[in-house]
Amino acid sequence: MGILIVLLILLIIHIHGNGHHKEARGNINPKRGCDLFQGNWVVDDSYPLYNTSECPFILKEFDCQKNGRPDKLYVKYRWQPKDCNLPRFNGEDFLRRLRGKNILFVGDSLSLNQWQSLTCMLHTAVPLAKYTSVRTGGLSTFIFPSYDVKVMFSRNAFLVDIASESIGRVLKLDSIEAGKIWKGNHILIFDSWHWWLHIGRKQPWDFIQEGNRTFKDMNRLVAYEKGLKTWAKWVEDNVDPNKTRVFFQGVSPDHLNGAKWGEPRASCEEQKVPVDGFKYPGGSHPAELVLQKVLGAMSKRVNLLNITTLSQMRKDGHPSVYGYGGHRDMDCSHWCLPGVPDTWNLLLYAALIQN
Numbered sequence: 075m076g077i078l079i080v081l082l083i084l085l086i087i088h089i090h091g092n093g094h095h096k097e098a099r100g101n102i103n104p105k106r107g108c109d110l111f112q113g114n115w116v117v118d119d120s121y122p123l124y125n126t127s128e129c130p131f132i133l134k135e136f137d138c139q140k141n142g143r144p145d146k147l148y149v150k151y152r153w154q155p156k157d158c159n160l161p162r163f164n165g166e167d168f169l170r171r172l173r174g175k176n177i178l179f180v181g182d183s184l185s186l187n188q189w190q191s192l193t194c195m196l197h198t199a200v201p202l203a204k205y206t207s208v209r210t211g212g213l214s215t216f217i218f219p220s221y222d223v224k225v226m227f228s229r230n231a232f233l234v235d236i237a238s239e240s241i242g243r244v245l246k247l248d249s250i251e252a253g254k255i256w257k258g259n260h261i262l263i264f265d266s267w268h269w270w271l272h273i274g275r276k277q278p279w280d281f282i283q284e285g286n287r288t289f290k291d292m293n294r295l296v297a298y299e300k301g302l303k304t305w306a307k308w309v310e311d312n313v314d315p316n317k318t319r320v321f322f323q324g325v326s327p328d329h330l331n332g333a334k335w336g337e338p339r340a341s342c343e344e345q346k347v348p349v350d351g352f353k354y355p356g357g358s359h360p361a362e363l364v365l366q367k368v369l370g371a372m373s374k375r376v377n378l379l380n381i382t383t384l385s386q387m388r389k390d391g392h393p394s395v396y397g398y399g400g401h402r403d404m405d406c407s408h409w410c411l412p413g414v415p416d417t418w419n420l421l422l423y424a425a426l427i428q429n
């Protein structure tokens with residue numbers, strides 16, 4: 075009799091355990107503690123998540139198919155975390171959860187890339203819902219009035235300020251005036267990296283200032299770290315965690331140098347498939363390590379959308395010669411849409427529904 079009861083209990087535990095297992099595999103709730111950022115890219119016939127012909131406000135520079143990119147496999151890749159699944163994107167659920175809320179992306183054109191992806195993902199999920207899209211200066215505001223949701227993008231390449239002064243344009247490593255418009259939003263998603271590298275005509279400052287010291291130049295990773303620390307202090311001083319969730323879009327890698335993935339002569343041009351496997355041969359990105367260090371020293375919680383490794387694998391995801399505008403020649407930095415930034419938004423969605 076005793077043995078029977080024990081067997082019965084074991085059976086119940088087994089069934090229960092199995093049920094749990096199913097749920098985790100069934101896309102609903104990724105297992106707690108599962109690392110969504112470790113995995114590989116797999117072909118999925120249900121991809122892409124949208125077609126840009128249904129997304130009338132897509133910017134030309136991201137619409138690679140429209141710009142003549144002939145291969146199509148690159149839109150078919152889904153990110154598969156190693157130990158669980160990413161939740162399926164449900165745009166209507168996203169909008170319902172965020173009713174009455176403002177989402178603000180702050181950053182450079184890679185932040186713009188993610189903002190565009192999210193607005194396309196949401197619009198194609200609820201094609202009949204009215205939307206308005208306005209741009210005033212550096213601020214783009216996309217509104218779904220019936221859900222009372224605003225998805226905004228504020229262009230800001232360094233997060234810290236650049237001021238015009240008598241000596242010239244000064245990059246101020248310890249000043250954040252723009253923070254005024256960041257306050258009070260419910261979800262903030264920051265990014266910054268690419269502009270820290272620019273030199274020559276693309277460098278939009280003449281001097282770097284830290285405290286009362288002015289420099290003609292500085293090691294760019296050191297400057298990046300100082301700027302990020304100022305941003306971190308802004309978050310510590312100004313964000314009410316009961317009201318606002320803060321994300322950082324990790325460092326988005328480019329693919330100009332094929333040596334990083336074992337094709338020394340290549341760039342992103344004519345790449346049609348991702349790097350195979352779970353690891354990027356080129357290793358960690360130096361800026362990613364700086365970002366990790368600064369976020370790790372913060373006392374307030376910032377969700378890192380740890381996109382670097384998974385994007386490093388996508389040497390096939392860039393516009394290359396099928397961009398438009400400033401990068402008409404060869405764009406190995408931005409990403410085609412539909413494409414990699416859609417996955418960044420799936421990771422954002424996963425983080426939002428997990429709480």
Ligand SMILES: *[C@@H]1O[C@H](CO)[C@@H](O)[C@H](O)[C@H]1NC(C)=O
Pocket residue numbers: 109111112113366378380383
């Ligand atoms: C980001 O993800 C990569 C790949 O899983 C991992 O190696 C790295 O440590 C992660 N970074 C952080 C800050 O968690």
Ligand SMILES: *[C@@H]1O[C@H](CO)[C@@H](O)[C@H](O)[C@H]1NC(C)=O
Pocket residue numbers: 122125126127139146149
């Ligand atoms: C998007 O839609 C257009 C027009 O319906 C079609 O020609 C094109 O093949 C579609 N693209 C993809 C990637 O499905």
Ligand SMILES: *[C@@H]1O[C@H](CO)[C@@H](O)[C@H](O)[C@H]1NC(C)=O
Pocket residue numbers: 285286
């Ligand atoms: C610069 O700032 C440091 C520390 O804030 C201070 O000790 C120093 O006197 C200042 N120097 C000048 C020239 O103002």
Ligand SMILES: *[C@@H]1O[C@H](CO)[C@@H](O)[C@H](O)[C@H]1NC(C)=O
Pocket residue numbers: 314315316
């Ligand atoms: C956030 O909410 C908690 C629980 O309601 C409260 O104890 C805490 O003081 C609040 N924090 C701030 C910064 O308002």
